[in-house]
Amino acid sequence: MLIYGSKAIHLGSSKPKTGTFPSCESTGSITLNVYRRHSHIFWIPLFPMGKLGRGHCENCNTEFKPKKLDESHKQAYLRLKSESRGPIWQWAGLAIFVCFVIGAVVASNVQDKRELEYLAAPESGDIYRYKAGYSSYTTFKVVRVDTDSLYIMDNSYEVDKYSGIYKIDKEENYMEPVYGVSREQVLEMHEAGDIMRIER
Helix, strand or coil: CCEEEEEEEEEEECCCCCCCCCCCCCEEEEEEEEEEEEEEECEEEEEEEEEEEEECCCCCCCCCCCHHHCCCHHHHHHHHHHCCCCHHHHHHHHHHHHCCCHHHHHHHHHHHHHHHHHHHHCCCCCEEEEEEEEEEEEEEEEEECCCCCEEEEEEEECCCCHHHHHHCCCHEEECCCEEEEEEHHHHHCCCCCCCCEEEE
């Protein structure tokens, strides 16, 4: 299966009336073409990779690159190349990537703001994902809240990667005893980066 590749699309053509093609010495028989290549992944265009040119002599049916032309044809090719504009859809993949990054940043900011609200006003049932030690991640569940403390139940299990923490976040894994931790301690854990996420 082709995952990554490149493709050239035709941008424009011109047929100069002057200039002689060296191979057959004919005049006015050359058609100049400009293309723009773009990279793609799964056939979705990512971004342009530059322009290239090709020529064709109708008299001797020869295909060639612009560097083989005489000075008159080279100038005509350079004008055509500078005037040819590629379609904006060749930037589609890059635009999608930029939108994805922006969306991820916005979502992260929203999540951060929401978690600060959860810290300021904790509720029974909140789940805190946190780092318990080196390569050790687990959760605790808030059972009740008072003025200065959270009363929690620990998760009975831990995982060695944060990405796998969802596997242990199950109701049956939260077991007694219930014990209290101060809100100040929870805030310190959050500021230290030990609390990774709060879910409500």
